[in-house]
Amino acid sequence: MAIDQQALLAALQTVIDPNTGRDFVSSKALKNLQVKGDSVAFEVELGYPAQSQIPALREALVQAARGVAGVGNVSVSIHSKVTAHQVQRGVQLLPGVKNIIAVASGKGGVGKSTTAANLALALAAEGARVGILDADIYGPSQPTMMGITGRPESLDGKLMEPLRNYGVQVNSIGFLVDKDEAMIWRGPMATQALDQLLRQTNWDDLDYLIVDMPPGTGDIQLSLSQRVPITGAVIVTTPQDIALLDARKGVRMFEKVGVPILGVVENMAVHVCSNCGHVEHLFGADGGQRMAAELGLDYLGALPLKLQIREQADSGCPTVVADPDGEVAGLYKAVARQVAVKVAQRAKDFSSKFPTITISKDS
Structure with missing residues (x-):
């Protein structure tokens, strides 16, 4: 019997993307639907990385399709395609990012x-x-946290090659100065x-460049926010x-310079005693969650105050790679997934789509 394509689409529409809350049909993530005899094939294109979730999503879509009369074999291809999204008005995108x-x-x-560091590793x-750019000129910490030593090389005499570890590209002033050297520089320098x-830096085809901002709201932070094409903070x-x-x-x-806030992460939210299991809110309870609600921002989640997190970062092997299947790594991955989804939901950048117009004397 012939497969009713509308019934097939209706069945597939019952599968909801757990990250966006939308189905793959109405969100137009489902593409190239083909029906030949009793065989069905289609693709699903996600706008965010979700490698760990693909098997479960594929199984759900296959089962939904097989519930339609006449459907036999089902072939589903799921892949991620991260595109460039809108940044501050008048700021050009960075090559390779x-x-x-x-x-x-x-x-x-x-x-x-x-x-x-853990968000970058979770996305990877x-x-x-x-990639990670360590923007803290006065106190760079990413070389230590990412377990990287050495100096960037230049293959063309113009651009630095980022150093790499755990599949992440990294650059930092910490690679260019001695470890104990104090950066006694004024703001403009x-x-x-x-x-x-x-x-x-010769960033190599990055979906995301995580900028580890310096603390405060001074010269460096303001210049970064105004001149760097930031998708979100x-x-x-x-x-x-x-x-x-x-x-x-x-x-x-960030609001004043037109950079959208992707959400709030509440760090060191709770301490659980490793000996007795006693739960204690050393820095107060739910302050970040309340702030997010008051300012109308998304609350991305809470992370515990845990010795393990500090030890792993200090040793150059952050939690997401040191204990990838652990509870804390799961929290970081959940936050990273939300960040990626929020980026995907922003308007796309079309500045690179416009043709270049050249005017000459003969035209």
């Missing part, structure tokens, strides 16, 4: 760099091409150095009132 995500805090000591684990790190805070005060300032800074 589709999306730049700033991870900021407004205040030091809240675990921003640890969060940035899901199949994305990811630091800003220029950071601009060079960003634009004179993630705000990291602890539940403590003092940290929340500065996190709010970071939110306002």
Whole structure:
């Protein structure tokens, strides 16, 4: 018997993307549907990396299709295609980079760099091409956290090649100066150095460049926010009132320069005693969640205050790679997945689609 294509689409529409809450048919993620005899084949194109979820999604779609009368063999191809999305008006995209995500805090000591490293690693684990720019000129920490030493090479005499570990491309001022050297630079010098790190690195076809922002809302942060094509920002805070005060300032800074906030991560939200299991909110409870609600921002989740996280970061093997199947790695991966989905839901960048018009004397 002939397969009713409308019935087939209706059946496939019952499968909901767990990350977006939408079905693959109405969201136009389902493409190239072909029906030949009792065989059905189609593709699903995700706008975000989801390598770990593909087997379950494929099984759900296959079972939905087989529930339609006449359907025998079902072939489903699921892949991710991350595209460039809209940035601040008047700012050009960076060559070799589709999306730049700033991870900021407004205040030091809240675990921003640890969060940035683990988010980058989580996105890479899901199949994305990811880089990290360590934007903290005065206190670079990504070389230590990512377990990388050495200096960037230049193959063409113009651009630096990023260093790599765990499948992530990294550049930092920490690679260019001695480990114990203090960067006694005024704001303009630091800003220029950071601009060079960003634009004179040969980033290799990145879906996401995670920028580990320096703490505060001063010269460097403002210049970055105005001149760097940022797709969105993630705000990291602890539940403590003092940290929340500065996190709010970071939110306002990004809002003023037209950078959307992708959400708030509440770090060091709870401590569970490794000996007795006692739960204690050392820095207060739910402060980041309340701030997100008050400011109308998405709450991406809470991460615990845990010795293991600090030890793994200090050893150059962050939690997502040190314990990829552990509970904390799962939390980082959940946050990263939300960030990627929110980026995918933003308007696409079409600046590179416009033709170049050349005017000459003879035209």
